[in-house]
Structure formats: structure tokens, C-alpha cells
Amino acid sequence: MSNHTLPGTGRKLTLIVLGLAALITTMLCAFTLPSLHSGPHSVPLGVTGPEQFTKALREGIDGDAWDVRLYPTPAALQAAVKDQDIAGGLAVTADHVVVYTATAGGPSAAGALAALGDGVAAQHTTRASLHDLAPFTEDDPRGAGMTAALLPMIFGGIFPALVLGSAFPGHRGLRTRITGAILFSLVAGAAIAAVLQFATHSIDGNYWLTALGLILGTAALSTTILGLQAVLGMAGFALGGALMMLLGNPLSGLATGPHWLPAGWAALGQLLPPGASGSLLRANAFFDGSGAGRPALVLLLWVGTGIALALFADRRGGRPAAVHSEAAAP
Structure with missing residues (x-):
């Protein structure tokens, strides 16, 4: 028995070590390479x-x-x-x-x-x-509050998957998890907008328009991670978290603007939920919604992808139960 167990354990350990090494390498590249080559790019x-x-x-x-x-x-x-x-x-x-x-x-x-x-x-x-023509507010002339909002938004996508997954586990809790993530996005997006506009005075503009953008950004993050988790389990949760935190965060360009990153990195960052959320926040808070169309579309696609993955997992998980019921009926 041990002869069969040890080779399987060794392969599993090797895959885990290689996966973690690849993750650290990706994180290093995502954080360092854009910074080393930062500057005006077209x-x-x-x-x-x-x-x-x-x-x-x-x-x-x-x-x-x-x-x-x-x-x-x-x-x-x-x-x-x-x-x-x-x-x-x-x-x-x-x-x-x-x-x-x-x-x-x-x-x-x-x-x-x-x-x-x-x-x-x-x-x-x-x-x-x-x-x-579009300065930051007098109370926050460097835009520190807006920049600091990115991490709470990213964690707002990770925490619902973690907490809701523990509270409503398995296939039966899948729809409840998706519903909870959307409800959380509504509350969290409105709260973040309220803090930035009324507490720290970091942004201007129409509150409801800004809140709607933040709700969409939070929903894109949370539904994507929940969808990946529903299909791949904890591996999906880890993949989603790494995608948002290790790639999306440094490539968002929220602190500097997307044009300060190399062209390829900047384009990738704007296609990920953190970068699109930051651009949508900037457009709604300081440009009266001008330039909001593209990031909003990107976020809607991510929300649709997350929900589609969850529905796929729901259908796949419900199929064995349906077959069992049909077999037991006679």
C-alpha cells in the first residue's frame, strides 16, 4: 500500500511546489516589471x-x-x-x-x-x-483616498467567496452564495462611495453614479471568484484571488493612470476587474461619466462570466441528483 501511496504523494507535492513557484514568479513579474519600465508610453x-x-x-x-x-x-x-x-x-x-x-x-x-x-x-x-481641467478635490489633492479604495474593492471580491462558501457550502448553497455576493456588492459599493465622497471628501461628482460604478466593480470581482470556486473548488478560489490581487492590483494603474505602464501591461490591467473598476471610478467621480463606457462593459462581461460559471457548476452538480431520482422512481 505504501508503495502506491508514496509516488502519488510525491507527484502531488511536486505539482504544489511548482504551482506555488509559478505563482510567486508571476507575482514578482507583475509587481516589478511594470515599475521598472514605468513612464509615459504613447x-x-x-x-x-x-x-x-x-x-x-x-x-x-x-x-x-x-x-x-x-x-x-x-x-x-x-x-x-x-x-x-x-x-x-x-x-x-x-x-x-x-x-x-x-x-x-x-x-x-x-x-x-x-x-x-x-x-x-x-x-x-x-x-x-x-x-x-480635472483636479483632485481640495481635501485630497493627491487622490490618496481614491487610490486606497482599490484594495478594499479587491478584498470585497475575495471575502464573500470565502465567507459565503463556509456558511453555505456545497452545491445546495451555490445559488445562495451568488445571491449573497450580489447583495453584498450593492451594500459595499454604496458604502465605499459614501466614505470617499462624504467622509474623506476624496471624490466629487454624482454620488449615485459613482456608487453604481463601484457596485458593478465589486460584483465583477465577487461573482468571478465565486464562479471559479464553484467550478474548480479551492483551486478556483486561489486562481481568482491571485488573478485579482497579484495581477489586477499592480496593473490597475489607479495611482498613476494607465498610460504610465508599458503598453502591453496597461492593456492587460484595463481588461481585469481592478483596472476597469479604477477607470470607471475615475470617470464617474471626476469626468461626469465621460470614458465610462469601456470599463463598464469590461466589468459587465466579468459579471456575466462569473454567473455563467456558477450556472454551469449548478447544472453539473444537479445532474447526478436528477439521474438518481429518476432511477429511484420505479
Whole structure:
């Protein structure tokens, strides 16, 4: 008996060790590689002014760092910033450079844009003025509260799967777990929005719109983890938690803005629930919902995926009971 048991134990131990090593390696890559290569990466930048100035400016700006787009008037450029089509812009005249930023859309990009504007003004021996079209609130000028909200949102996806899974285990409790996760998302999203807007004064905007976005973000996190747990058991729970915490957290770009990460990492981060939740929060809290469509769609897809996995597990788990009932009926 021991001869058969030990090889099986060895294989299981090997798989666990290799899996944990792969997990640590992935975590290391997700946290360190984007940080090592952080900086402006094709940041969308608007430029307006006389052709001789804009042409020279476009040729002189680093193409890898900035994606320069021309606008006919300063008003059009400002509208593009407020709609989150661009991160900021420069309005250049013969004796003045006006720098338009949106700090709440990406603090790091806004700082780099301000420095770029000073450099352009120095080249033209003129002056630069800065206009922040989407600043953080006066009570939280660095956006610390909004950045700190990401971890509670991630844990808000992990804890329901853990607690509800213990309180309502097995196939019979599956639908109760999904219902509980959705109810929890409603309460938690509204509570997080209330704390950020009324307690810490970290965000502005329509409270209900912001709360709706946070509810959707929390639901995407919790239903995805519950769905994976329903299909794969504890392995699914571990996979979901690692996906949200070890990849989604460092790649969310909530603290810096997504354009501060390398292109591939930034794109991946915005397709994961933490990154999409952060972008939706930013759009609703500081841009009146402009730019909210894409992250909202990403989160809806994650919610649908989580519920679909749960329904699949529910159908698969109910099938043996139905077959048994039919066999016992005669």
C-alpha cells in the first residue's frame, strides 16, 4: 500500500511546489516589471496653435512617450481632455504656452505634461501657464483616498467567496452564495462611495453614479471568484484571488493612470476587474461619466462570466441528483 501511496504523494507535492513557484514568479513579474519600465508610453497629447509651431512641436516630441494629436482650437482641445480622449494638451502661440492637464485622470502623466510645457516654453523663450481641467478635490489633492479604495474593492471580491462558501457550502448553497455576493456588492459599493465622497471628501461628482460604478466593480470581482470556486473548488478560489490581487492590483494603474505602464501591461490591467473598476471610478467621480463606457462593459462581461460559471457548476452538480431520482422512481 505504501508503495502506491508514496509516488502519488510525491507527484502531488511536486505539482504544489511548482504551482506555488509559478505563482510567486508571476507575482514578482507583475509587481516589478511594470515599475521598472514605468513612464509615459504613447500618452495621448493634444496640440493646437499656428501650423509653424505645432509642426515643429510634433517633430520634436518623443513619439514613444507621446501620441500627439492636432486640434483646431483651444476649446476643442479642452473638450477632448474633459471627455478623456486625451490626457492633456498644449495650446501654443507666439508668446505663450497654455498647458491643460487632468490630474485626476493620471497624476504621473499630468506631471510629465507640465514639465513638457515648461520645456516647450523655454525653447520658444516664452512663458507657460498651467490649467488643471480635472483636479483632485481640495481635501485630497493627491487622490490618496481614491487610490486606497482599490484594495478594499479587491478584498470585497475575495471575502464573500470565502465567507459565503463556509456558511453555505456545497452545491445546495451555490445559488445562495451568488445571491449573497450580489447583495453584498450593492451594500459595499454604496458604502465605499459614501466614505470617499462624504467622509474623506476624496471624490466629487454624482454620488449615485459613482456608487453604481463601484457596485458593478465589486460584483465583477465577487461573482468571478465565486464562479471559479464553484467550478474548480479551492483551486478556483486561489486562481481568482491571485488573478485579482497579484495581477489586477499592480496593473490597475489607479495611482498613476494607465498610460504610465508599458503598453502591453496597461492593456492587460484595463481588461481585469481592478483596472476597469479604477477607470470607471475615475470617470464617474471626476469626468461626469465621460470614458465610462469601456470599463463598464469590461466589468459587465466579468459579471456575466462569473454567473455563467456558477450556472454551469449548478447544472453539473444537479445532474447526478436528477439521474438518481429518476432511477429511484420505479
